[in-house]
Amino acid sequence: MSGTAAxxxxxxVGARWSTLRxxxxxxxxxxxxxxxxxxxxxxxxxxxGHTPSSFSDGDWILLNAVTVAMAVVGVVLGLLLAxxxxxxVPAAPVVFFAWMAAGFLIPMIPYMVASAFLGGDSGGGSGxxxxxxxxxxxxPWEVVFITIGFAxxxxxxxxxxxxxxxxxxxxxxxxxxGDRLPARLGRPHLGALYLLVTALxxxxxxxxxxxxxxxxxxxxxxxxxxxxLLIGNSALWAAMGxxxxxxxxxxxxxxxxxxxxxxxxxxxxxxxxxxxxxxxxALIRPGGYEAPEYPAVSVVQYGLSIAAGIVMLAALxxxxxxxxxxxx
Numbered sequence: 518m519s520g521t522a523a524x525x526x527x528x529x530v531g532a533r534w535s536t537l538r539x540x541x542x543x544x545x546x547x548x549x550x551x552x553x554x555x556x557x558x559x560x561x562x563x564x565x566g567h568t569p570s571s572f573s574d575g576d577w578i579l580l581n582a583v584t585v586a587m588a589v590v591g592v593v594l595g596l597l598l599a600x601x602x603x604x605x606v607p608a609a610p611v612v613f614f615a616w617m618a619a620g621f622l623i624p625m626i627p628y629m630v631a632s633a634f635l636g637g638d639s640g641g642g643s644g645x646x647x648x649x650x651x652x653x654x655x656x657p658w659e660v661v662f663i664t665i666g667f668a669x670x671x672x673x674x675x676x677x678x679x680x681x682x683x684x685x686x687x688x689x690x691x692x693x694x695g696d697r698l699p700a701r702l703g704r705p706h707l708g709a710l711y712l713l714v715t716a717l718x719x720x721x722x723x724x725x726x727x728x729x730x731x732x733x734x735x736x737x738x739x740x741x742x743x744x745x746l747l748i749g750n751s752a753l754w755a756a757m758g759x760x761x762x763x764x765x766x767x768x769x770x771x772x773x774x775x776x777x778x779x780x781x782x783x784x785x786x787x788x789x790x791x792x793x794x795x796x797x798x799a800l801i802r803p804g805g806y807e808a809p810e811y812p813a814v815s816v817v818q819y820g821l822s823i824a825a826g827i828v829m830l831a832a833l834x835x836x837x838x839x840x841x842x843x844x845x
């Protein structure tokens with residue numbers, strides 16, 4: 518392995534890739550607009566006195582107002598990814614919201630595919646999408662719009678975001694693993710990351726396999742096929758993220774650099790975003806919300822997941838800075 522810096526290619530990706538970025542970004546924004554429409558309808562209906570039976574008016578309006586705001590941010594993000602002027606937006610907010618959006622949605626793609634084959638509910642699970650009517654049946658058009666919103670935004674992000682990041686920060690994605698000295702991430706940093714991820718992967722794999730330790734007896738039936746799919750998918754992405762950071766840190770095996778960088782970015786976002794969304798549900802429990810886990814177990818696992826996501830992102834950013842420095 519040579520420590521000589523390889524020349525960095527231009528940030529231009531070619532007309533075909535630019536077209537894919539535009540299609541993915543506009544497609545993501547359009548798809549999520551359908552989800553946004555449903556949420557606005559729910560808020561308006563609640564203001565007119567039509568609230569699901571298991572929620573108070575205030576809880577339902579607040580919950581859906583939050584998801585409306587999240588959807589608006591997602592639509593704006595899709596438009597920024599699609600347009601060339603999106604590269605002129607300050608880096609910090611773009612990276613943060615792209616990290617959160619990628620973490621929320623891209624890891625759900627394999628889950629949605631598996632759920633479709635197994636007949637599970639691909640709507641995101643309990644508490645994930647802001648409720649499905651609190652147990653009240655949704656009209657078919659709402660189900661269709663929500664499904665298209667999630668799936669379209671996920672696929673659009675998976676297409677547009679890597680191209681956008683490659684165009685804006687080429688040094689972080691070009692070349693191959695091991696074409697220069699590996700990033701010095703530090704043993705304590707890597708050790709903390711591996712410990713956090715291992716704890717979560719072991720716990721989530723245990724539940725996926727049918728284990729019941731830590732699950733409340735009254736709610737264990739919630740850990741059905743759909744619940745195990747979700748937990749297993751989370752375990753898979755957490756393990757993939759830690760493995761990706763190890764590849765970047767050790768410089769092997771040789772592969773295109775964008776693969777471990779993209780996997781770590783998505784995995785860290787997933788660990789942080791979903792836990793940050795679910796933690797308030799576990800603490801506040803709006804609308805009589807129940808989880809299969811004991812409340813204390815929920816709080817601990819989400820706290821560990823948030824910490825793991827932050828530590829993984831910090832390692833990734835350190836690797837990017839190290840690579841940038843080596844090219845100067």
